[in-house]
Structure formats: C-alpha cells, structure tokens
Amino acid sequence: MPSKRTRLIAGNWKMNNDLNEAKDLAQALVAALPEIPEGVEVCVCPPTVDLRVVSCKGGVKESPIKLGAQNVYWEASGAYTGETSVAMLKSVPVEYCIIGHSERRDYFKETDEDENKKAKALIAGGIVPIFCCGESLETREAGEHVAFVTAQIKAGLEGVEISSGDQLVIAYEPIWAIGTGKTATADDAQEVCGAIRATLVEIFGQEIADGIRVLYGGSAKPENIAGFLEKEDVDGALVGGASLKADSFAAMVEKAGE
Numbered sequence: 347m348p349s350k351r352t353r354l355i356a357g358n359w360k361m362n363n364d365l366n367e368a369k370d371l372a373q374a375l376v377a378a379l380p381e382i383p384e385g386v387e388v389c390v391c392p393p394t395v396d397l398r399v400v401s402c403k404g405g406v407k408e409s410p411i412k413l414g415a416q417n418v419y420w421e422a423s424g425a426y427t428g429e430t431s432v433a434m435l436k437s438v439p440v441e442y443c444i445i446g447h448s449e450r451r452d453y454f455k456e457t458d459e460d461e462n463k464k465a466k467a468l469i470a471g472g473i474v475p476i477f478c479c480g481e482s483l484e485t486r487e488a489g490e491h492v493a494f495v496t497a498q499i500k501a502g503l504e505g506v507e508i509s510s511g512d513q514l515v516i517a518y519e520p521i522w523a524i525g526t527g528k529t530a531t532a533d534d535a536q537e538v539c540g541a542i543r544a545t546l547v548e549i550f551g552q553e554i555a556d557g558i559r560v561l562y563g564g565s566a567k568p569e570n571i572a573g574f575l576e577k578e579d580v581d582g583a584l585v586g587g588a589s590l591k592a593d594s595f596a597a598m599v600e601k602a603g604e
C-alpha cells in the first residue's frame with residue numbers, strides 16, 4: 347500500500363548547467379508543470395551559483411516548484427572560503443538542502459559528524475535537510491546494508507530536534523545504483539526505507555516519524571518510479587540524471603500523482 351504522506355519528487359542537478367542552461371531548464375520545467383498533481387510536491391536543486399536565476403521571475407518564482415540547494419556550511423559567517431551559509435540560502439530563498447550525498451562523503455571526505463552539524467544548522471535556520479544515506483555494493487553483498495544505513499541515520503541525526511515530520515526528509519540512495527542505470531528493486535528500496543522509518547521512530551517517536559518523507563534515489567526514471575511509489579515507506583524520489591530534462595522530470599511528477 348502506498349503511503350499517505352505528500353510525495354516529494356526532488357531533482358538533484360549535481361554539477362550540471364551554467365546560468366543560461368539553468369534558466370532554460372527552469373523555464374522548461376515551469377512550462378511542463380503548470381500544475382502539480384494533488385498530493386505531490388516538487389523541488390529542484392541546482393548548483394549554488396544557479397540558485398538565484400532559477401528562483402527569479404521567469405524561473406520557479408511564480409510556480410509551485412520549490413527550490414533546494416546541494417550543499418551548505420554549518421557556521422553562520424566568516425572566513426570559510428568557498429562555503430555558503432544557511433542564511434545565504436534562506437535569502438535566495440531556498441526551502442530544501444541536500445546533505446550527506448555519497449558524492450560529498452566519498453569525494454570530499456565529509457563525515458557523519460559533518461552531516462550532523464549541517465542538519466542541525468539547516469533545521470535551526472528553517473531549511474529542510476534532504477539527508478542522504480546509502481550503502482556501497484560491497485556492503486550490500488556482505489548483507490550489511492540495513493545495519494550500515496541505520497547507523498548512518500543514527501550518527502547523522504544524533505541530537506537533532508524537530509517538532510514535526512515536515513522539518514526533515516531522508517533519501518535512501520544505494521551508491522551502486524547512482525548514475526549506473528542499475529536500480530534497486532522496489533522491494534530492495536522498501537526493505538531499507540522501512541528500516542529507516544523504524545529508526546526514525548526510535549529517534550523521534552511514532553508521530554513525527556510518520557510525517558518524515560523517505561525518498562528513493564538511484565537511476566530513478568519515468569519508467570520505474572511507479573514501482574517504488576507503490577511501497578509503503580517510499581514517499582518520493584531524489585532524481586539525478588532524469589531531472590536534467592524537463593520532459594522526463596515532469597513525467598516523473600505526473601506518475602507520482604497517479
């Protein structure tokens with residue numbers, strides 16, 4: 347049985363699209379999605395330098411599409427060359443921010459402690475973290491994927507306080523399925539997303555955990571999204587490659603509304 351939570355379809359553009367391309371894609375998305383189906387929320391996460399042009403008039407400003415960032419730094423301001431604060435994102439305005447993506451953990455050596463500080467800073471500043479977790483192929487083949495992911499959740503959310511489930515989103519993204527064309531099955535996704543929900547109940551209690559959206563990510567596309575969304579603990583998708591084309595992203599949003 348699918349969940350009753352509002353579905354979230356979020357596009358992670360990663361390091362793609364310069365200012366002009368970002369503006370064009372935002373305009374194409376607004377045209378492709380004049381209305382968002384009931385029970386679905388949509389958000390796009392462009393590179394930091396593109397946030398403003400995507401948020402402006404002509405971009406998502408006068409549309410129901412929401413804006414997210416791909417990264418943040420937890421300090422409020424100061425000598426942190428190259429970083430972006432919560433308040434800076436808020437001023438764009440940004441409503442969501444991806445943290446803990448496996449690409450940040452692997453290539454930029456971000457730790458659970460870093461993600462924990464980012465989660466706390468975002469929540470304090472009124473931006474909803476899209477907290478990513480997910481195992482490597484090696485961990486899955488060893489049968490340790492559930493233990494690994496629930497440990498990531500516990501470490502990353504240690505001491506995080508929220509008063510309602512809409513202050514946090516989790517994205518389960520098995521690393522072996524990201525950008526590989528190899529997807530988890532819907533049952534694989536449910537197994538881990540269900541375990542994530544049980545961990546969220548332990549941390550935040552049943553009522554809050556029931557309101558937290560848990561997304562699947564990893565080669566999600568129009569052809570396979572419906573299978574994931576049938577599962578009780580999968581509340582949407584974090585989409586990479588298929589979010590870079592307005593027609594495929596819009597098709598996924600439409601499927602989420604069916």
Ligand SMILES: O=C(CO)COP(=O)(O)O
Pocket residue numbers: 358447519523524525526527563564565566584585586587588
């Ligand atoms: O990493 C992802 C989204 O954050 C998934 O990327 P792909 O959809 O390209 O596999």
